[in-house]
Amino acid sequence: MKNILIAAITATFFVSCSKKETQSTLNQTDSIKIIDSINAARTKINDSIRSTNYFKDFNGDHKFTHNLIKKSGSVNFKKTEGEKDHYKVLGDIKSGKDYVHIQGYMKIVSEKHMNFTGSISQSISENENGKIDIRQGTKTFLSKDGGKTWRLQDMVNGSGFVDYIDIHF
Template sequence: MKKVFAFIVILAGLVQSGFAQDKRQLREGTHNFTLQWISWDQPGKVQIKKNSDGTYKVSGKQTGKGGDFVTIDGTLTVVTFSEMTFNGRIETRYSGVNNGEVCRKEGTYHFLAKGARKYWRLQEMDNCEGNHVVDYVDIFF
């Protein structure tokens, strides 16, 4: 019993000292990336790399049939592990939405991971078409 208690005390100290993973850290490397109109089963890829200022460069795409695609290029700032601010450009194109025209979003946007989801979802979901059409743009952990 004393050994278990000692282990818990040591572990608690490591967490408080910051030795445990910082929830503001984002895993660098390749992440899955999807737009629901294209496919959740055949994700695209994004590359995430930490910048010297603590933000993260994100760039990548998912492509589908008939020229459908989603691209992302910009910078992520981690607010908490479940919340990130994105600054840059996201473009979507799906033949059955917005008359098949590209929907371009440039500026500052927000990604959130809610509940047990294993991805961050773009919160500004409205497609350029309007009419309550939304794009689910997801970056997976």
Template sequence: MKRISSLLLVFILTCTYSAYAQKKTTPTFREGTHNFTLQWISWDKPGKVQIRKKNKSTYTIKGEQRDAQSKSFVTIDGTLKVVSSSELVFTGTIKSLYESINEGNVCERTGTYHFLAKGARKYWRLQEMENCEGNNVTDYIDIYFN
């Protein structure tokens, strides 16, 4: 009887820890205000996006990050479809401008794009990263879990 009680206790503790560990590492998608960044502007001073539920798995997203010292910015406006807790499909427009990239012109992307959360990251990152300039210029555009 002691052996069965010990095995049962181990089983309960294992299940409890497993559920806790999964909950801690799996991002949850929520409505509301989220931080939003483009690395050229700043990771330390994020912009904000508003995410609102449209229907069961589709949300609207709109927001921006702007640099108070320059004309640099990134904006996003469209819809997000939640594929999983780590994958979002965005349809809409993303615009960015950074003075020394793309000859100082706005980079506008309109269409369908993918955001993924990988590993221990606390954000979804745009996967189609190449800036309009080309030349291996990579934009890290992130939507944070918070």
């Protein structure tokens, strides 16, 4: 009888131990799933904060002008992924043999300043018979009218003449 009682207690002990281990594993799995879902939600929030602009959205096509070209052209701003206030910029103005081409990246740094990094090439027949002038590097566009018009601040071209290259929003 003692042996049967000891066997029953031992069997109960092993059954209860194995149940606890199963429950513990289930609890750990549930905890991992909860932590993973919290991390996914935090990542989504952080990504949305990182890519939200500080300044107004410039995405899209805008009017592009040069003071010596009678027609206006167009410049396209395309927001770059994952960066605040950064845009890929591409645009042209063409009238006969005269043209201006802009290509690069624009970063909005304040309500009045944009920094353009890339190249602006132009050929204006009034400037040394259309000699090609290329401005490269980082250039600043400034707005004095509350963001409606942005003017290139590197105004003197390679021929020594002043150009007004504007982007209108």
